[in-house]
Amino acid sequence: MPQMNMIEAIRDALDVKMGQDKDVLVFGEDVGYFGGVFRCTAGLQEKHGLHRCFDTPISEGGIVGIAVGMAANGLRPVAEIQFADYIYPGYDQIASEAARLRYRSNGDFTAPLTIRTPVGGGIYGGTTHSQSPESLFTHIAGLKTVIPSNPYDAKGLLIQAIEDNDPVLFLEPKRLYNGPFDGDPHKPAVSWAKHELGDVPAGHYTVPFESARKVASGDDLTILCYGTMVWVAETSAKMMGVDADILDLRSLLPLDIDAIAESVKRTGRCLILHEATRTSGFGAELAAQVAEACFYSLEVPIFRVTGWDTPYPHAQEWAYFPGQRRVCGGIRTIMESQ
Amino acid sequence: MTKKPNTSRLHIPEPPFRPGDTPDYSHISVPAEHTLAKPDTLCEGHETSQHALGLIRVLRFNGEAVGEWNPNLSEEQLLKALKDMMMTRAMDARMFTMQRQGKMSFYMKSTGEEAMSIGHAMALRSDDMVFPTYRQQGILISRGASIKEMMCQCLSNAGDPLDGKSIPVLYSFKKHGFFSISGNLGTQLIQGVGWAMANAYRDEDGIASVITGEGSTAEGDFHYALNFASTYRAPCIINVVNNQWAISSFQGIAMGEGQSFAARGTGYGLATLRVDGNDVLAVYAATAWAAERARRGGGATVIEHFTYRKEGHSTSDDPSKYRPEDEPDVWPFGDPIERLKAHMILLGLWDEDRHAEQEAACKKEIREIYKQAEAMGSLSGDTNVNDFTMFEQVYETPPRHLKDQIDMFKAEQD
Numbered sequence: 001m002p003q004m005n006m007i008e009a010i011r012d013a014l015d016v017k018m019g020q021d022k023d024v025l026v027f028g029e030d031v032g033y034f035g036g037v038f039r040c041t042a043g044l045q046e047k048h049g050l051h052r053c054f055d056t057p058i059s060e061g062g063i064v065g066i067a068v069g070m071a072a073n074g075l076r077p078v079a080e081i082q083f084a085d086y087i088y089p090g091y092d093q094i095a096s097e098a099a100r101l102r103y104r105s106n107g108d109f110t111a112p113l114t115i116r117t118p119v120g121g122g123i124y125g126g127t128t129h130s131q132s133p134e135s136l137f138t139h140i141a142g143l144k145t146v147i148p149s150n151p152y153d154a155k156g157l158l159i160q161a162i163e164d165n166d167p168v169l170f171l172e173p174k175r176l177y178n179g180p181f182d183g184d185p186h187k188p189a190v191s192w193a194k195h196e197l198g199d200v201p202a203g204h205y206t207v208p209f210e211s212a213r214k215v216a217s218g219d220d221l222t223i224l225c226y227g228t229m230v231w232v233a234e235t236s237a238k239m240m241g242v243d244a245d246i247l248d249l250r251s252l253l254p255l256d257i258d259a260i261a262e263s264v265k266r267t268g269r270c271l272i273l274h275e276a277t278r279t280s281g282f283g284a285e286l287a288a289q290v291a292e293a294c295f296y297s298l299e300v301p302i303f304r305v306t307g308w309d310t311p312y313p314h315a316q317e318w319a320y321f322p323g324q325r326r327v328c329g330g331i332r333t334i335m336e337s338q
Numbered sequence: 339m340t341k342k343p344n345t346s347r348l349h350i351p352e353p354p355f356r357p358g359d360t361p362d363y364s365h366i367s368v369p370a371e372h373t374l375a376k377p378d379t380l381c382e383g384h385e386t387s388q389h390a391l392g393l394i395r396v397l398r399f400n401g402e403a404v405g406e407w408n409p410n411l412s413e414e415q416l417l418k419a420l421k422d423m424m425m426t427r428a429m430d431a432r433m434f435t436m437q438r439q440g441k442m443s444f445y446m447k448s449t450g451e452e453a454m455s456i457g458h459a460m461a462l463r464s465d466d467m468v469f470p471t472y473r474q475q476g477i478l479i480s481r482g483a484s485i486k487e488m489m490c491q492c493l494s495n496a497g498d499p500l501d502g503k504s505i506p507v508l509y510s511f512k513k514h515g516f517f518s519i520s521g522n523l524g525t526q527l528i529q530g531v532g533w534a535m536a537n538a539y540r541d542e543d544g545i546a547s548v549i550t551g552e553g554s555t556a557e558g559d560f561h562y563a564l565n566f567a568s569t570y571r572a573p574c575i576i577n578v579v580n581n582q583w584a585i586s587s588f589q590g591i592a593m594g595e596g597q598s599f600a601a602r603g604t605g606y607g608l609a610t611l612r613v614d615g616n617d618v619l620a621v622y623a624a625t626a627w628a629a630e631r632a633r634r635g636g637g638a639t640v641i642e643h644f645t646y647r648k649e650g651h652s653t654s655d656d657p658s659k660y661r662p663e664d665e666p667d668v669w670p671f672g673d674p675i676e677r678l679k680a681h682m683i684l685l686g687l688w689d690e691d692r693h694a695e696q697e698a699a700c701k702k703e704i705r706e707i708y709k710q711a712e713a714m715g716s717l718s719g720d721t722n723v724n725d726f727t728m729f730e731q732v733y734e735t736p737p738r739h740l741k742d743q744i745d746m747f748k749a750e751q752d
Contacts, residue, residue: 025539051539056566056569057565057566057569059562059565059566061528061558061559061562062528062562062563062565062566065525065527065528065529065531065532065559065562065563065566066528066529066531066532066535066566067532068528068529068532069469069528069529069530069531069532069533069534069535069536069546070532070533070535070536070539072517072529072532072533073467073532073533073536073537074536075536075539077532089558092522092525093525093528093529093559096520096522096525097520097522097525097529100520101518102731102732102733102734103503103731103732104500104503104504104508104510104518104520105500105504105510105512105518106499106500106501106503106510106730106731107730107731108499108500108510108511108512108518109510109512109517109518110734141732142732142733144733164734165734166733166734210737210738253737253739254737254738254739255738255739257738257739258738
């Protein structure tokens with residue numbers, strides 16, 4: 001199988017769908033001739049034509065707005081928002097329009113569009129290039145929100161997103177574009193080149209939503225995570241010498257509550273991780289659902305390890321990031337609780 | 339009560355007249371001459387910059403149709419335009435009354451603005467997608483939509499094609515080229531540009547026509563729409579219905595005074611037309627020009643339809659609180675139905691008796707349709723809408739969490 005990093009896997013998904021379906025269009029700021037600031041669309045314009053992959057004005061509201069109109073008119077637009085931090089001018093078009101069009105028109109019009117956008121920190125992006133706004137989108141009825149943690153899932157989930165008949169927000173953890181990241185910024189960067197999840201099949205395949213991936217099996221505790229935190233979780237569990245049951249959620253909405261409940265009922269301990277700020281973060285939703293589904297199986301309180309409730313700082317990036325020390329602390333808290 | 343004057347240097351625009359004032363609009367020039375040339379539809383955008391500042395008119399108040407913008411409609415077209423405007427007004431009147439009787443939560447009349455909807459719809463192809471706002475019910479009537487279905491939508495009853503999901507007048511009629519209306523104003527503008535871009539991408543000659551009130555031109559979406567339409571030469575028409583009032587805010591709040599909304603398009607390099615919105619022939623002519631330009635690859639035109647909102651913003655509004663009660667009567671551009679009527683009488687196609695008969699016939703027809711619609715349910719009795727439909731069309735198929743909530747709701751019913 002071809003070996004790809006996450007950028008190449010995303011590009012390959014777009015290439016496969018553009019090749020299969022002339023209704024698939026790709027656009028956003030700098031995505032055309034240049035191929036995107038993270039290179040996810042490099043070569044697509046040359047291969048598929050100017051009219052299939054093109055630059056837009058710096059106008060996130062406009063980008064999402066034309067995507068809604070195109071999708072309603074039968075196309076399958078894939079819009080790129082250069083950083084998730086820039087998505088807010090498009091929020092009205094996502095929350096009030098893309099996500100509501102099917103409902104308010106009772107199925108008369110639909111908006112099968114995909115919005116791709118890089119999320120998360122770890123690249124010294126500071127306040128405006130590091131945010132993880134997933135919970136602002138999982139709160140929206142009518143929208144689906146997915147987030148891969150590796151090249152294989154990135155390609156399969158993106159193809160699934162493009163083929164889905166509902167609007168999908170596709171979040172790309174930018175720190176994972178070039179390799180898995182275990183949360184230690186001082187170690188040399190690891191690439192996807194030799195990683196088994198960098199083995200990405202050529203051609204068409206999908207990864208279904210609402211299906212969590214079992215990263216590690218164990219009986220000591222359950223760790224619920226997604227995106228970059230999947231890799232921090234795996235390393236931290238090894239460091240702590242615990243047999244953790246680690247679930248990479250992949251799709252936040254819809255959510256694979258069955259896999260979560262099966263695991264927590266078995267382990268009786270649940271640690272929830274995310275990079276986003278803590279209060280009203282997606283971890284709050286996960287904690288509530290675990291409590292509702294597994295309360296009588298829980299041996300100790302649910303525990304969250306998250307980013308702090310501050311804007312994402314620049315110089316203090318690694319003090320903000322929920323890295324190994326904070327995750328190991330969370331594991332210790334859970335395991336030492338009686 | 340005397341108003342406390344503005345004693346600061348901060349300029350806050352105010353309309354010329356408030357309740358208690360005697361409105362006098364003689365300062366608004368009503369061009370008597372019809373000097374604005376009709377350029378080739380593929381002219382450069384800047385060749386229409388004067389059209390953004392003047393006013394395209396065809397109908398004189400004496401009923402004459404003059405000038406090169408005269409679309410020379412056939413007798414059949416004139417009769418249809420008049421009938422559709424009268425039906426729209428009759429429907430609005432009936433629905434307003436029924437709202438007052440508690441049959442529906444809300445309604446919005448388009449009284450005084452019927453020429454914009456009807457003239458515009460007649461000049462478009464029926465498969466051109468319009469992205470309307472909430473005062474273009476005339477487009478649906480012109481395109482032959484079922485008035486009963488429209489009424490059922492307002493009544494949120496068993497005949498509502500939207501199953502009661504949306505508030506009254508937020509219609510969606512894809513089969514009539516009428517995009518789902520959003521209550522978040524202005525959002526449809528950039529969507530319509532995207533729709534038009536899709537048409538161009540597929541080499542189809544259908545166009546999109548997007549419509550906003552003047553108030554919502556202040557939204558970013560209006561700027562997005564003009565900018566993207568210009569960048570990608572999208573085959574669309576961007577209409578601003580300037581009816582002077584956005585709820586209680588006069589048009590100067592949206593834009594400042596002494597300018598034109600059509601001129602907003604000039605800086606984007608778009609063609610720009612400003613048209614007497616109470617003159618159905620002028621609306622038709624401007625629309626036909628812009629539609630031809632879009633279809634021929636000339637890109638978008640911004641049309642300002644200069645008109646006046648004769649009634650309140652909605653059934654929840656009382657305009658006597660913020661403007662003189664007789665202001666609609668002294669508005670210098672007259673009433674769109676009366677003006678077309680005068681024209682048709684001058685042509686010998688129409689007379690006062692026939693007009694009165696048609697008015698009575700429209701009223702009767704609307705009453706009868708309404709009776710059938712209300713028989714399917716209303717807010718004052720039972721809407722006959724199954725509550726479980728609220729879970730439908732959130733997604734194509736309900737995800738697990740929504741299925742669970744359907745079960746929870748089911749349990750509530752026991």
